[in-house]
Amino acid sequence: LINSGMAPMKTWFTREEEPPRNRVCTCQKCIRTGDIENIGKTDRHGTYFEMLGNFSFGDYFKKDAIPYCWEFLTKVVGLEEDRLYPSIYLDDDEAFEIWNKDIGIPAERIFRFGKEDNFWEHGAGPCGPCSEVYYDRGEEHGCGKPTCTVGCDCDRYIEVWNNVFSQFVNDGEGHYEEMKNKNIDTGMGLERLACVCQNVGSLFDVDTVMNITNKVSEITHAHYGESHKTDVSLRVITDHIRSSVMMICDGVLPSNEGRGYVLRRLLRRAARHGRLLGVEKPFLFDVVDTVVRENESAYPDLREKQGYITKVIRTEEENFAKTIDGGMRIYNDLLAAHKQRNETVFSGADAFKLYDTFGFPIDLTAEMVEEAGMTVDRDGFNQLMEEQRVRARKAREALGDLGWAGIEFGSEVPATEFAGYEQDRIPDAKVVAIVAEGEQVDEIVSGVEAAVVLDKTPFYAEMGGQTADHGVLLAGKMGFEVFDVQKNKGGKFLHSGRMTEGVLKVGDTVCAQIDPERRKAIRRAHSATHLLDAALKKVLGGHVHQAGSLVEPDRIRFDFTHFEAITPDQLSEIDRLVNDAILEGLPVVTEVLPIEEAKRKGAVAMFGEKYGDVVRVVEMGDFSMEFCGGTHLDNTAKAGPFRIKSEGSVASGVRRIEATVGKLTLETVNRNQQMLFHAAQMLKTSPAELEGRIEQQLAETKELRQALDKFKAEASLGEARNFLMSAKDVKGLKVLTAQRDGLDANALRKMGDFLRDKEPGVVGVMASVNDGKITFQAVCGKEAVARGVKAGDIIKAIAPVCGGKGGGKPDSAMGGGTDVLKLDDALAMVDDFVAGKLN
Template sequence: MAHPYYGLNELREMFLSYFESKGHLRLPSFSLIPPANDKSLLLINSGMAPMKTWFTREEEPPRNRVTTCQKCIRTGDIENIGKTDRHGTYFEMLGNFSFGDYFKKEAIPFCWEFLTEVVGLEKDRLYPTIYLDDDEAFEIWNKVIGIPADHIFRFGKEDNFWEHGAGPCGPCSEVYYDRGIEHGCGKPGCTVGCDCDRYIEVWNNVFSQFVNDGEGNYSEMKNKNIDTGMGLERLACVVQNVNSLFDVDTVMNITNKVSEITHAHYGESHKTDVSLRVITDHIRSSVMMICDGILPSNEGRGYVLRRLLRRAARHGKLLGVDKPFLHEVVDTVVRENEFAYPDLRDKQTYITKVIRTEEENFAKTIDGGMKIYNELLAAHKASGETVFSGADAFKLYDTFGFPIDLTVEMVEEEGMTVDRAGFDQLMEEQRIRARKAREALGDLGWAGIEFGSEMPATEFIGYDHTEAEGKVLAIVAEEELRDEVAAGAEAILVLDQTPFYAEMGGQVADHGVITAASGAKFEVTNVQKNKGGKFMHSGKVVSGQFAVGETVTASIDVTRRKAIMRAHTATHLLDAALKKVLGDHVHQAGSLVEPDRLRFDFTHFEAITPAQLSEIDRLVNDAILEGYSVVTEVLPIEEARKKGAVAMFGEKYGDVVRVVEMGDFSMEFCGGTHLDNTAKAGPFRIKSEASVASGVRRIEATVGKQTLETVNRNQQVLFHAAQMLKTTPGELESKIDQQVNEMKELRHTLDKFKAEASLGEARQFLTAAKDVKGLKVLTAIRNGMDANALRQMGDFLRDKEPGVVAVLASANGEKITFLAVCGKDAVKQGIKAGDLVKSVCAICGGKGGGKPDSAMGGGSDLLKLDDALASVDDFVAARLG
């Protein structure tokens, strides 16, 4: 190997340092969770994806030259993971970006200098490719860099032109490295562009210079951009002269740990290698996703994570591991990646807990489903079928929680296929997973309305002001930009500055009014912040009219704001209390802050005990009574971290953050509005606690006036109850105990009286019974009696008179209850209560049955009740012959 060897971590730092030396701003990797305003992606899958708004100039980039190493997830080829050398779900994308600054004549030399001078790759092994008619790029490669013409390849749109529907697009120039003939396919004419593993792409320069109108028409962009992407693992493959991304140093170290646990070793067999690769790849992806705040679930990106963990766990089973083991690999993944991503070490305990919990849950699923799967599979094979039915696949999923992906994989291992269309149809018909609808807001929540980048972002001054003047920058009504809007219209006003808080971070928006000097009034009922930083005040023009350019006065509803601040400050106290009582694994997973009411979702893996809940409630109220000063300050993010401030899990922050500190009880990153002292939050009360998803629980609570109103209502009920029982609130509990005991005694006495009365009636029945061939036959109706009372009377008759045959009936509304009893002598003579009650019930349109000596039944035809009872004599006579 002629070029030097570098580890993957070294290569990452070399790249970022090189482009820093070329005037680029180094930014840390963005979260794997796309920005809130990007509804087009489930997970970040490229270096430029988090920067879309900088390329379109909807937002101003922090500098016109930026370099990053971006964490990425792609799952489109998940079935190929482990089977090929180049497929992985998690990878890192190195990138240098120019937003209207430099272009081809700078980007291409940067690329060449880094690959040849910094990394030291052999120049004669590098082959540039360009778009068919990109002569400009050819001239730079050929004349400036000095690449021979026969080393430069021209390819068509499919290979060397980047576009994705309408929008910015342009030609590409890639660089391929020749790994040597031993990696080739051996076919004549094998060269750059061949599908074999000899020539591997290590760099891709995308020249964004056109705009596609969606109809195939291209226009030149005024500000041209550079979007460079280079897979870090691919570069490491070349530099380290290894066969695949799984053989790169940091990745292979993870595989070695997996081998240590599973006792399966790389190179033993193709099947073993595939399983080791799948586990290695999926655990890397899972650790990174969980670190960025993703939790396993049945929806969206949470489902991607769950699928990865379950595939990895199953491949562990294929290697003979029958216990949870993936969590044991977390430390190795963290160790290999913490140089670039130090938050992995900070969150290692939490990541490990999430993975172990998911493994344990899946183990139960697998154990329950495998027996049924094997039975279903055997049935298909016995019938000579090669297709596993969609109905059976759905049964495994719907009844046993068996993932369809694993069913497909296991069936394929048996040489069969799954009727996926049938499965999908059943899923559609019986879908029970609730899908959370998310509307794509865009700039205004409507397609086609956009603000240009020339319009400045709204300045939020609501931390210090509840009322302020502002200039109307834009008006939208009926989905169109307007110059003015009049009374009665629902509209959106955009101001240059505002005291209104836009809905963010779980805190609801301020309400209030915007007024003009003319007396015009606009009631604000919602405020949203768009991706360009404009605050959109939604509401209705109550009187007068508003025009773009005029100065207005924006006033928030102060009473409502104070109630929201009480709830938000209490939310921070609750978060801190949860960590103190339950442990540091607790992280915020979502929140809703409304006037004097809060909802807080957090990560925890078991039900909270009543004692823990009581302690959490007590800690929050103690912190409120302590009267901690609430201090806010803006700090560089690293300084804030060193100070101990807690970040919202999975959230992406800038270089400067706002820190909210409440004594020594709580310190968090937060952009919301808060009280200046915790004592102003008022009484805190937890209303409910429950599970909302696997590993996520929810607490709902009230503060301030809502809590006081609840206390007042409860107090009114207390006083009213005391008044009714002629006692005082303090004596109410003992008075209720006394009343309850008295009621029990009265009920017991009443039941005893009823029983005695019933037995008295039963004695009278026996006296009036008919004699049918030596047996005493009687019937009676006792309306309003329940089944127990009937049974008690019947038991007395049966036990008192061995030769009795009795049918008792009770009508309650439209329902008739029958009881038949036969004494022991009557049973000996062939009269059975079960047969008798069936006969009687049938006449009233009902059914019945039971033992020979006692049976019950029912009917619904009240008009036939007399007929039914009259049939008893005939029934007995017929049975006696």
């Protein structure tokens, strides 16, 4: 999910950080969806591919990179020299000379392209001209035009290698500065290389990919080569299920934003193409085993997580199946409305409605609309999406965001040494950088908020879900209060806080002291989090993986993958297992081990996390063993009582438990106990007998309420009889109006029902004011209705006088209003309204 293989290495290119080696070779699983509408329609587009990269950080440059490239393609891979065509940047004469004179490629076989094709840059940062190598697959793959040559959009000439000569730094505003250390960034897609080497028609015909298509064909009964439309659907499903399996294996879950949305739209697009092939039920999960089998030799974790991957895909398919039918009905109605108006553009608002309500990705809607001969107003859709993003951004901003972790420093600022596992206090930490208001400064004074970088620190930076330490930096009369710590990707710890007194300068030596009580409370919570994770796996199953966590002092928020509600019995068992492990007093042992040794030992890695060659393993007896860089207790007994506060769903397939430990649990227990004693005291009983006393009180209250309701009903009916006696005669009908404030709608309805049933010729309108709002009730007896006087018409006539509305049936209707000052005017209209109807 990155735009290039070099993106994570930018700081090595610019030498802001020292690379681990000056020459690096990579293979990256990569997802790109920019050309998603071309998937299946061309031979070379796919959302998932393996990106091979070769990098030089200030080591070799053009004169070596181009010969290396040629040697690899012709001697190692064995591609025919007469089928390879290099391209260069328009004015890169140096690259031309190397290709022409050193390699021996004739000038007419070297193509010069402009900035759009042969100059690599992505925003600000390292960039430079490119030299690509194209492979001629033969006339049978071409477009047939006389002008068809390298650079044509058809599938004849495909790029198999790209040399990027990263020699400039772009400031983002079009200014280019030549780098002292020039770099090489070369790339090649494994699937494209396999396509060429296996001499097959497309990347979908490569053996490992075609085997997946064969499985899809087996399920759908649609076969490759039957028709172009069938081939497109088979290719889309094959490509998207490969991408989805890889993403889920790396910890991505379907959602409506970010990476999760990319995954969701791939799965839903694949499911929809399954329906085009006649498969109405979920089927993608049945293809997972084939995808795993074809890729597990390079990525063995696919097999380890196969059950989990299958469950995620099946759940997402089933969820989409519940909405797609309803969504398709709405889509067909919207499409028909556009067609009826002779429109050729499907509105952005309608496309957004399908996305927001039914989860239809925009490209899915665009694809369906295209099949109907229309286009989608993507600009309108994007505008609505941006408005939604702005609303979400404002909501996040309201929560506050320090953002210090984004600050970059040069190589003169060393990475911070973390000593907080063993020490709560370091007396001789050196200040190596200070940031105030987004800029590096040399000193700060009292009252200034800033971030301080130390050469070594006992402060734990927020990561892995564990909140940061708080504390102070002290030196003589200087004081700096630390309320947050973040670690940037260069390994610098940024201690954010406020100067309380004195002056702090870069180069000063300070005493860095964490808040030890806060650290203890965080240790209790973090250790209990490991126990909770283990308990969840024991009770719910091995498919449970951590999907996020927040570890605060004595407080835990733990998100995990699970696909159904947890029963009360399961929750009780999870609670019991954690507390048993605490009471057992299990020793907490921390070891630093090579990653393979840690895996053999049985340590559990956090799902989706990336680890180095050496990892930290936290073991709690035989109950839990996990990779973890956080701070922990030395014995589970010190966690104190564990208590689950809540459990619920936070996303499709993800649930959340919130819990407390230690002093926070004890405070809650004490507070609850005080409330219990207070409640017992108020009810003049003991805590042991409180439940029975409350049940008795509830029964007595229910009897009293029933008696009161009966009394009110009888009083209302008595009042209704009085209303009837005072009714006016309007041409043989008994018309009455009355206002009785404080009555609810139910009481008015009962009075009205009594009047209507008691007198066939009655026309009654009653009003009641409650909290400045008017409720109207109108009733008409059988005789009144027969003579054309209807309750609904009366309400429609008088309610607007009070700024309201209403309606109902001929014999009974209700309405409302807000202008109490106009109530008398509304009731005075009733006589005239009835007389008018009778006339």
